[in-house]
Amino acid sequence: MKATAIARPNLALVKYWGKLNQELNLPLNNNIGITQEGLETKTTVEFLPELKEDEIEIDRKVLDKEKAKKMVKHLDRIRKLANFSTRAKVISENSFPGSAGLASSASGFAALSYAGVKAAGLELTKKELSILARKGSGSACRSIFGGFVEWVSGRTDGGSYSEQIAPPEQMDIKLLVCLVPGEKKVSSTEGHKIADTSPLLKCRLSSTKENLTKIRTGILEKDFSTLGKYSERDTITMHAVMMSSSPPLFYWSPKTLEIIKKVIELRESGTECYFSIDAGPKVHILCEEKNLNEINREIKKSGINTIISSPGEGVELTNKHLF
């Protein structure tokens, strides 16, 4: 059987950095993301009895054994659920650059989970799908749902999953993705492992509690200023933990800092916007529709290409297969 799914990455407003359990991908703190329309991963999975090994292709490149490992392990989870051992052919395409802080692993594992489960003939609830996707890549569990999504950290496998706080159309918010060049040298998987070497981790974790409360309320009350202010603050404390861990992790490039300063300048001159940065040099700028064109023009003046994104739908099936 064959199935194709489309998933979008998600931008965390309250981020997670550091895990309670590395194997199960249990995060240290609850976190909230926005699933992003305008960026997508499309994945087709077919289980074929004639295959001796899984065959995996991403963006027209066949993955070697080492690079395919995480996805093969995820297919093993699906095979275990379906109680068969048939190998699969997987083809996946991203509409955006991977390995650069644009969460291609989130949309990738969300799409692989849904397409894989359907191709295996299984029926899972969205909650179960979210638990499965989480084991592939933590933040993938948020991309199962659309709009504004909270990942409940939990302390057990079955207790750690995402749920929707509000649908995509809840509020007027735009995400301007600033494509600062450069690839991250340390993966988030490796970074999470050393979060607890930072003397600032405890302090950050206590601040995430307030950030969560304010951002949840910001979403429900459609209060863009509160949402933006606390999400920017969350980004800064996460990067303070990264920079003060051992070894220290600096995901920013000089251009990242240039955009941060531009955002602050724009805000001081009356154009409300906030920055958000994951484990990579790229910057997301949060703003309302009315200010989008002005901000986009300013960023482009610094020679940076952008993608405009807004809250989008969760994972979905399509009948347009990739092979």
Ligand code: PMV
């Ligand atoms: O789940 P991972 O391994 O992709 O880690 C995600 C880490 C951040 O993007 C930095 C934060 C987050 O919550 O998305």
